[in-house]
Amino acid sequence: MIITLNGDSYELDAPVNVTRLLARLDIDPRRVAVEHNLTVLKRAAFESTMVRDGDQIEVVNFVGGGGC
Amino acid sequence: MTDTPLVIAGKSFRSRLLVGTGKYPSNEVMVRAHEATGAEIITVAVRRVNISDRSKASLLDHIDSEKYQLLPNTAGCYTAEDAIRTARLGREAGLSNWVKLEVIGDERTLFPDNEALIVATRALVKEGFVVLPYTNDDPVACRKLEEAGAAAVMPLGAPIGSGLGIQNRNNIQIIKEAAAVPVIVDAGVGIASDAAIAMELGVDGVLMNTGIAEAKDPVAMAEAMRLAVQAGRLAHLAGRIPMKRYASASSPLEGVVGR
Numbered sequence: 649m650i651i652t653l654n655g656d657s658y659e660l661d662a663p664v665n666v667t668r669l670l671a672r673l674d675i676d677p678r679r680v681a682v683e684h685n686l687t688v689l690k691r692a693a694f695e696s697t698m699v700r701d702g703d704q705i706e707v708v709n710f711v712g713g714g715g716c
Numbered sequence: 717m718t719d720t721p722l723v724i725a726g727k728s729f730r731s732r733l734l735v736g737t738g739k740y741p742s743n744e745v746m747v748r749a750h751e752a753t754g755a756e757i758i759t760v761a762v763r764r765v766n767i768s769d770r771s772k773a774s775l776l777d778h779i780d781s782e783k784y785q786l787l788p789n790t791a792g793c794y795t796a797e798d799a800i801r802t803a804r805l806g807r808e809a810g811l812s813n814w815v816k817l818e819v820i821g822d823e824r825t826l827f828p829d830n831e832a833l834i835v836a837t838r839a840l841v842k843e844g845f846v847v848l849p850y851t852n853d854d855p856v857a858c859r860k861l862e863e864a865g866a867a868a869v870m871p872l873g874a875p876i877g878s879g880l881g882i883q884n885r886n887n888i889q890i891i892k893e894a895a896a897v898p899v900i901v902d903a904g905v906g907i908a909s910d911a912a913i914a915m916e917l918g919v920d921g922v923l924m925n926t927g928i929a930e931a932k933d934p935v936a937m938a939e940a941m942r943l944a945v946q947a948g949r950l951a952h953l954a955g956r957i958p959m960k961r962y963a964s965a966s967s968p969l970e971g972v973v974g975r
Contacts, residue, residue, distance in 0.1 A: 653767060654764040673765075673770070675770070679774045679776055679809070681807075686801075688804040688805055688807075688808055689808070690808065707765045708762050708763060708765060708809060709762075710737075710761065710763075710774070710775045710786075710810065711737075711762075712739065713789060713791050
């Protein structure tokens with residue numbers, strides 16, 4: 649199955665929850681926010697939210713910036 | 717002379733200098749510069765995680781969120797929808813409902829799109845955000861943002877990153893006179909005197925990034941900015957003398973030798 653991850657295609661063997669997806673990507677879940685099909689997820693929902701074929705996932709974090 | 721704290725959305729701050737996290741030569745320099753500014757509010761940008769290169773440490777490893785109020789920003793957003801989306805993501809990433817709201821209307825000047833800014837402010841306030849919008853130095857726009865529920869208004873001193881200083885002092889003063897929420901000059905400060913001038917005009921705080929981060933010695937400039945904000949604030953509270961066209965002697969006119 650193929651998902652769109654931060655704008656790029658990404659292949660997964662089978663549906664996974666967001667917690668598993670982040671672990672697979674080596675991303676600390678406490679440092680990021682995740683959007684699933686345009687809905688921002690609460691951290692508590694990472695476990696129960698399944699990522700399926702065709703889903704759109706955005707994973708963001710904080711980077712240096714002041715304005716613009 | 718004692719000053720009152722800066723109060724935004726019911727939260728008190730001793731420092732009236734707010735700073736960014738961009739363009740520093742290293743995280744280590746940034747941390748030392750932040751300390752030197754004495755700032756308590758720090759703004760950060762929200763961006764996609766680099767999936768293919770996980771080597772970079774998280775910015776949050778270098779900002780003590782116990783010590784600083786994190787202020788996620790919506791820098792780079794050109795529509796109200798994108799700014800709202802970014803604000804929601806920033807809230808989850810930082811577990812803070814504060815947002816420095818930017819909706820940019822022009823790439824060359826990075827001037828805000830006031831219309832979209834007001835729409836996004838209204839929507840985010842409804843969702844429970846503490847919204848600090850970056851706006852033009854336009855008193856009417858600031859009034860509308862306040863009516864939309866902004867917790868502060870942040871008019872620009874000059875274009876972002878330009879270092880040109882406060883371009884329209886009169887507008888900044890008019891904005892401050894009319895506003896019931898704090899007024900924070902955001903963007904355009906190039907050197908300490910710019911920050912002092914902003915504070916002398918009576919605004920409640922100054923937000924800056926490039927002026928410190930891209931100085932030859934960011935840590936030294938950070939301290940200069942801290943002192944300038946304090947000096948400008950104190951001078952404002954002390955009350956300036958009226959400007960006069962001609963001289964007014966400050967020594968006694970009587971007893972001058974030889975006269």
